[in-house]
Amino acid sequence: xxxxxxxxxxxxxxEDAGGASPSLGERIVGTSVGDRVYVAAITAxxxxxxxxxxxxxxxxxxxxxxxxxxxxxxxxxxxAWDPVQGHFGAAPAIFGTLVTSIVALxxxxxxxxxxxxxxxxxxxxxxxxxxxxxxxLLAAIPSVVYGLWGIFVLVPLLRVHVMPFLRDTLHLGVLPxxxxxxxxxxxxxxxxxxxxxxxxxxxxxxxxxxxxVPRSQREAALALGATRWETIQKAVVPYARSGIIGGxxxxxxxxxxxxxxxxxxxGNTHTISASLFAPGYTMASLIANEFSEASGDLHLxxxxxxxLVLLVIxxxxxxxxxxxxxxxxxxxxxxxx
Numbered sequence: 001x002x003x004x005x006x007x008x009x010x011x012x013x014x015e016d017a018g019g020a021s022p023s024l025g026e027r028i029v030g031t032s033v034g035d036r037v038y039v040a041a042i043t044a045x046x047x048x049x050x051x052x053x054x055x056x057x058x059x060x061x062x063x064x065x066x067x068x069x070x071x072x073x074x075x076x077x078x079x080a081w082d083p084v085q086g087h088f089g090a091a092p093a094i095f096g097t098l099v100t101s102i103v104a105l106x107x108x109x110x111x112x113x114x115x116x117x118x119x120x121x122x123x124x125x126x127x128x129x130x131x132x133x134x135x136x137l138l139a140a141i142p143s144v145v146y147g148l149w150g151i152f153v154l155v156p157l158l159r160v161h162v163m164p165f166l167r168d169t170l171h172l173g174v175l176p177x178x179x180x181x182x183x184x185x186x187x188x189x190x191x192x193x194x195x196x197x198x199x200x201x202x203x204x205x206x207x208x209x210x211x212x213v214p215r216s217q218r219e220a221a222l223a224l225g226a227t228r229w230e231t232i233q234k235a236v237v238p239y240a241r242s243g244i245i246g247g248x249x250x251x252x253x254x255x256x257x258x259x260x261x262x263x264x265x266x267g268n269t270h271t272i273s274a275s276l277f278a279p280g281y282t283m284a285s286l287i288a289n290e291f292s293e294a295s296g297d298l299h300l301x302x303x304x305x306x307x308l309v310l311l312v313i314x315x316x317x318x319x320x321x322x323x324x325x326x327x328x329x330x331x332x333x334x335x336x337x
Contacts, residue, residue, distance in 0.1 A: 057311065064305030067298060075305060081270045083295050088302035090309065092272045096280035100187050100262065101255040104194035109248055112199045116206035121232055132207065139200040147264035150193045155265065159184035163277055176274040185267040188276040193261050198251035205250055209243025210236060246324030253317040257310065259284040283310040
């Protein structure tokens with residue numbers, strides 16, 4: 001009778017010259033000089049980005065601190081901006097930034113989300129890529145081109161047709177938002193150009209999070225007898241709500257920091273007005289207009305303090321947007337399992 005000998009197939013850990021087996025971390029990272037250099041290099045690259053952001057923040061804060069120390073909290077709440085007398089208040093610029101950005105989101109969000117729903121749920125496959133490419137192409141147009149188009153096309157259209165129609169024909173002039181003469185360059189013009197500029201960002205993020213919704217969500221709703229629209233309304237969009245909101249906030253961050261197109265269209269007047277027909281200022285356009293002509297150290301520090309406020313707001317907005325998009329990605333991963 002032939003006896004068969006069992007052969008052990010489990011390989012023993014490879015020992016180094018000293019007789020000790022490498023740890024799990026060493027087996028993953030590698031023990032050669034090339035592996036260690038590579039890990040050190042990519043770690044340095046990864047740490048360089050937050051370090052650069054921190055240095056920018058510290059430098060802007062250092063440059064703006066003299067103005068903040070001189071004027072205190074009143075710098076954010078007063079309207080005076082007089083470089084000759086040395087009085088500076090950023091309230092009109094903060095107000096104009098928030099108003100134009102919020103109006104832009106109100107105008108752009110329905111259109112952007114509608115485009116995203118069409119491309120992810122209704123569009124045939126052969127049409128999805130061309131339309132998505134054309135929408136995303138709006139983000140590649142330089143802002144100065146938007147500004148020129150606004151000056152020669154949008155502003156005359158608003159001054160001659162849109163503003164009189166809103167104020168007189170629809171009798172909306174009784175509302176503070178639509179009172180005053182139709183100048184053309186105004187917060188309404190800046191808001192409209194911002195709406196066009198943020199549309200591709202909101203649409204792109206919304207489309208991606210809608211496509212990330214698990215197929216089981218749609219199939220379950222259809223199996224219960226829901227129509228196509230009811231499925232989208234009650235199963236798909238609620239599941240992707242956090243991601244869509246993240247895309248909207250990301251568009252808000254883009255609108256807050258836009259400079260050239262807004263500077264060319266908003267009118268650049270350091271006043272606070274409730275009317276969208278009135279000219280105004282934003283923080284970015286204020287810095288762009290006056291930085292090269294700053295006449296003194298306090299004037300320059302005031303502009304840097306405005307930049308610090310804009311930087312803080314933008315970082316907070318983008319951080320919230322990234323967190324919301326990450327949250328939807330996590331939910332999609334759980335749903336797929």
